[in-house]
Each structure stands twice: as C-alpha cells, then as structure tokens.
Amino acid sequence: MPLFLPHFNLQKLNTLAVPAVANFYVAVHDDDELREALTFACTENLPLLVLGGGSNIVLRADFPGVVIQLKSQGKEVVAEDEHFVWLKVAAGENWHHLVEYTLDNALYGLENLSLIPGSVGAAPIQNIGAYGVEVKDLITELSALEIRSGIVVNFTNESCRFDYRDSIFKQALKDQYVITSVTFRLRKTAQLNLSYPALRDTLAGLDNPSPQAVSEAVIGIRQSKLPDPALTPNVGSFFKNPIINLAQLQVLRTTYPDIVSYPVDTVRVKLAAGWLIDRAGWRGKEAAGAKVHAQQALVLTNPDRASGARVLALAELIQQSVRAQFGVTLEMEPRVYP
Ligand SMILES: Cc1cc2nc3c(=O)[nH]c(=O)nc-3n(C[C@H](O)[C@H](O)[C@H](O)COP(=O)(O)OP(=O)(O)OC[C@H]3O[C@@H](n4cnc5c(N)ncnc54)[C@H](O)[C@@H]3O)c2cc1C
Structure with missing residues (x-):
C-alpha cells in the first residue's frame, strides 16, 4: 500500500516554486501502487x-485532492535490428537522465532534446520539442493505465495524435489515462x-560533430x-507559438515587416510568441510579483516564489496586450490546477 501523506506542501514539486498544499500526496512506483492511489x-x-x-x-491555489507522483524506474530493450533499438522506459524516469543514458549506450535520436526538465511519462503529453526535433519522431508506442478501469492500454504513435505541443492526452483523452511507459526507436x-x-x-567549427557534441551544444545554448x-x-516557455494563416x-x-514566423504548411505559419511579447514591451518587466525573463520574453519567472494566481495575473496582462x-x-x- 503506498503512503498517503495528508496536507502536503507542493512548493518543491513544481519548478515555478509556487506555494500550494495538496490534501493528499502519494508517490507510486508501479502499476499496482498507481491503481491503489486511483x-x-x-x-x-x-x-x-x-x-x-x-x-x-x-x-x-491549493489542490483540493490527491497528487499522485510517478516514481517508476526502468529501461528495457524490447527489440533490435541492424539499424535500430526499441527501448521501453518507465514513466517516472527523469527525461534528461534518459538522454544521457542513450548517449552513453550509443543510442541516438534524443540528443536535441537534452536538458528538458521533467519525466519520461510527461514527454508525450505535450509532445516535447526543441532544436528541430519533437519526441513524436522517436516514440513508437506507449502504455497508459485507464483511470476509470485500471486497465493498461497500448497506444501506437499514430493513435497518440501528436501535434505541435499537443497529443490526444491533452484533447479527447484528457485526464483519462496515466502514461506508465514509453517506447522509443533509437538509431545505432x-x-x-x-x-x-x-x-x-x-557546431560550425566542427568537421563531423558527434551526437555528444550536439547534446553539449544544445545544453550550452x-x-x-x-x-x-x-x-x-x-x-520554460509560458505560451505556445501561435499559428495563424498566411x-x-x-x-x-x-x-511589422520584421515579424518572426516559420512555415507550418502551405496556408499557415507559426509566429514566435517571444517576439510578440518582446515587441509588446514586456521583456524584463515585472507585474504582480512575477517577471518576464530579460533574455527570453517567452519565459515568465517567479523569483519571489509568489502565488500561482500572481503568475497567472501577469500572463493575462501579456495576453491582453498582445491581443490588443x-x-x-x-x-x-x-496546465493550470486546480
Ligand atoms: C527551464 C525549462 C525548460 C523547458 N524547455 C522545454 C522545451 O524545450 N520543450 C518542451 O517541449 N518543454 C519544455 N519545458 C516544459 C516541460 O519541461 C515539459 O513539458 C515536460 O515534459 C514536463 O514534464 P514533467 O514531468 O515536469 O510534467 P508535469 O509538469 O509534472 O506535468 C505536466 C502535465 O502532464 C501531466 N502528466 C505528467 N506525467 C504524466 C503521466 N505519466 N501520465 C499522464 N499525465 C501526466 C500532468 O498531469 C500535467 O498535466 C521546459 C520547462 C522548463 C522549466
């Protein structure tokens, strides 16, 4: 039986360091503990x-319910051929530690996603991406436990309906499944x-950069x-890059002749949200106890560990002025809770 801790302080468990208390907190290490917590x-x-x-x-604000933190660990090679290795990884593993592990074991593909904070289980939720790579390019399938029934279901890459910072787990199946493991196809x-x-x-100075050099460059940037x-x-990024039509x-x-945009398809483009926020005059500004980062306007910081409501108040002011x-x-x- 996992340990249910009442009246649990979440300030150290969220990277915004927002002070908030949960009615109950429970760490789960496997599917059985997860079912008991649910x-x-x-x-x-x-x-x-x-x-x-x-x-x-x-x-x-405080969370009036149960916070279930996934702590499951484990990596397993589930298939291999001449070119690829399929690695199944438990949801509770740390993302960056996984990237380091793959590089140490001569398995490639995750290097551009170095140093993204968080867990393996959360990576598919918003299809994490950075420096030209999205995790959907590497995921072949994942296992998820249905909250209602406790049954574990396999999702193929296609059935996850990955999109830019999006997946089925943020849309039609929101709050219905807990991802328990993810399988990656990595190159030899x-x-x-x-x-x-x-x-x-x-990397311009290097003739033939290694994947480790790519990882180090990503970390440096x-x-x-x-x-x-x-x-x-x-x-990290507080807003998604908005997609508009041509x-x-x-x-x-x-x-704004210098507006920054990237093509999405023949009729749509993605705007750089950081550029919009910067041009709206918010870079380095402070309001309601939270700040817009001086080097990157897309990032809101919470140096004084203010409440989540205050950070959201600043976010709303930014949204209003960019819209205007x-x-x-x-x-x-x-995602905002509760
Ligand atoms: C400094 C910094 C830089 C960042 N850079 C990037 C970046 O380059 N690219 C990028 O895409 N993101 C980036 N992020 C955002 C974040 O790191 C990713 O979204 C990451 O995947 C979140 O993982 P987590 O374990 O912390 O998720 P949490 O914050 O714990 O959870 C996020 C959401 O996923 C849900 N969730 C978590 N685990 C599971 C699970 N196993 N099953 C079902 N639902 C689950 C939660 O309920 C919640 O709704 C950055 C964040 C920071 C702080």
Missing part, C-alpha cells in the same frame, strides 16, 4: 493531479538533425538563454 481518490471522491517533475504546471548510427540555425552555428529553475523558478501574416507584415496590439491570441503552454 482507488483511494475515487473512493474519497477527490480530484486527481498526476505529477511528474512539475515543470509544466501552474498551481493557481547517428543521423544528426542540425536544422536549427543556432545549433548549426554553435539552453543554459545561455533559459533560467535554471533551481535558481530562478520558471516553467493572409493574417501579410496584414501584420505591413505594420497584434490581434493574436497567446495560448498558455503549462
């Missing part, structure tokens, strides 16, 4: 928060993705741009 929440009729590393949530011979300009520039949550609490971009370009200036709606990336 049964407890169901019997007591309490809401659930499934937690990994707490690096993509905002706790608006590296095929580097240097499509991201800053990464290419950093991230450390120079993003605040370390252990020192300056944050959740016609809307043409209109914006007449006033550009007619574009910024969607928040982290």
Whole structure:
C-alpha cells in the first residue's frame, strides 16, 4: 500500500516554486501502487493531479485532492535490428537522465532534446520539442493505465495524435489515462538533425560533430538563454507559438515587416510568441510579483516564489496586450490546477 501523506506542501514539486498544499500526496512506483492511489481518490471522491517533475504546471491555489507522483524506474530493450533499438522506459524516469543514458549506450535520436526538465511519462503529453526535433519522431508506442478501469492500454504513435505541443492526452483523452511507459526507436548510427540555425552555428567549427557534441551544444545554448529553475523558478516557455494563416501574416507584415514566423504548411505559419511579447514591451518587466525573463520574453519567472494566481495575473496582462496590439491570441503552454 503506498503512503498517503495528508496536507502536503507542493512548493518543491513544481519548478515555478509556487506555494500550494495538496490534501493528499502519494508517490507510486508501479502499476499496482498507481491503481491503489486511483482507488483511494475515487473512493474519497477527490480530484486527481498526476505529477511528474512539475515543470509544466501552474498551481493557481491549493489542490483540493490527491497528487499522485510517478516514481517508476526502468529501461528495457524490447527489440533490435541492424539499424535500430526499441527501448521501453518507465514513466517516472527523469527525461534528461534518459538522454544521457542513450548517449552513453550509443543510442541516438534524443540528443536535441537534452536538458528538458521533467519525466519520461510527461514527454508525450505535450509532445516535447526543441532544436528541430519533437519526441513524436522517436516514440513508437506507449502504455497508459485507464483511470476509470485500471486497465493498461497500448497506444501506437499514430493513435497518440501528436501535434505541435499537443497529443490526444491533452484533447479527447484528457485526464483519462496515466502514461506508465514509453517506447522509443533509437538509431545505432547517428543521423544528426542540425536544422536549427543556432545549433548549426554553435557546431560550425566542427568537421563531423558527434551526437555528444550536439547534446553539449544544445545544453550550452539552453543554459545561455533559459533560467535554471533551481535558481530562478520558471516553467520554460509560458505560451505556445501561435499559428495563424498566411493572409493574417501579410496584414501584420505591413505594420511589422520584421515579424518572426516559420512555415507550418502551405496556408499557415507559426509566429514566435517571444517576439510578440518582446515587441509588446514586456521583456524584463515585472507585474504582480512575477517577471518576464530579460533574455527570453517567452519565459515568465517567479523569483519571489509568489502565488500561482500572481503568475497567472501577469500572463493575462501579456495576453491582453498582445491581443490588443497584434490581434493574436497567446495560448498558455503549462496546465493550470486546480
Ligand atoms: C527551464 C525549462 C525548460 C523547458 N524547455 C522545454 C522545451 O524545450 N520543450 C518542451 O517541449 N518543454 C519544455 N519545458 C516544459 C516541460 O519541461 C515539459 O513539458 C515536460 O515534459 C514536463 O514534464 P514533467 O514531468 O515536469 O510534467 P508535469 O509538469 O509534472 O506535468 C505536466 C502535465 O502532464 C501531466 N502528466 C505528467 N506525467 C504524466 C503521466 N505519466 N501520465 C499522464 N499525465 C501526466 C500532468 O498531469 C500535467 O498535466 C521546459 C520547462 C522548463 C522549466
């Protein structure tokens, strides 16, 4: 039986360091403990928060329910051929430790995703991505436990309906499954993705960069741009890059010829949310006790460990001013609880 801890302080379990208390906290290490925790929440009729590393949530207030943190560990090679290894990884494993493990074992593909905080189980939820790679490119399948029935179901890559910072687990199946393991198809011979300009520039001096060099370059770029949550609490990008149609971009370009955009398909483009926030005058600004990071306007920080409500108040001010200036709606990336 896992240990249910009442009146549990969550401040150290969320990277925004928001002070908030949960009615109950329970760490689970396998599917049986997870089922027991879910049964407890169901019997007591309490809401659930499934937690990994707490690096993509905002706790608006105390959580009036059960926080279940996944602590399951384990990696297993489930298949192998001449070119690939299929590695099944438990949801509670730390993401960056997994990237390091794959590089140490000559398994390639995750190097561009180095140093993203959080757990393996959360990675598919928003299809984590960085420096030209999204995790959907590596996931072949995953296992998830249905909260209602306790039954474990396998999802193929296709059935996860991955999209930009999105998956079925944020849409049609939101709050219905707990991801318990993820299977990655990794290369035995590296095929580097240097499509991201800053990464290419950093590696320009090397003739034939290794995947380790790519990982180190990614880590270097991230450390120079993003605040370390252990020192300056944050959740990384606070907003998704908004997707608009080409016609809307043409209109914006007449006033803002230097607006930053990336093609999505033949009719849509993605705008750089950081550029919009910067141009709306928010970079380095402070309001309601939270701050807009001076090096990267897409990141909100919480240096004084203010409440989640205060961070959200700043986010709302930014959304309002970007909407007023550009007619574009910024969607928040982290999930808000309760
Ligand atoms: C400094 C910094 C940099 C970041 N950079 C990036 C980046 O480059 N790219 C990027 O994509 N993200 C980035 N992020 C966001 C974050 O790291 C990722 O979204 C990460 O996958 C969140 O993992 P987590 O374990 O902390 O999730 P949590 O914050 O614990 O949870 C996030 C959501 O997923 C749900 N969840 C978690 N685990 C499971 C599970 N096993 N089953 C079902 N639901 C689950 C939670 O209920 C919650 O809704 C960054 C964050 C920070 C702080």
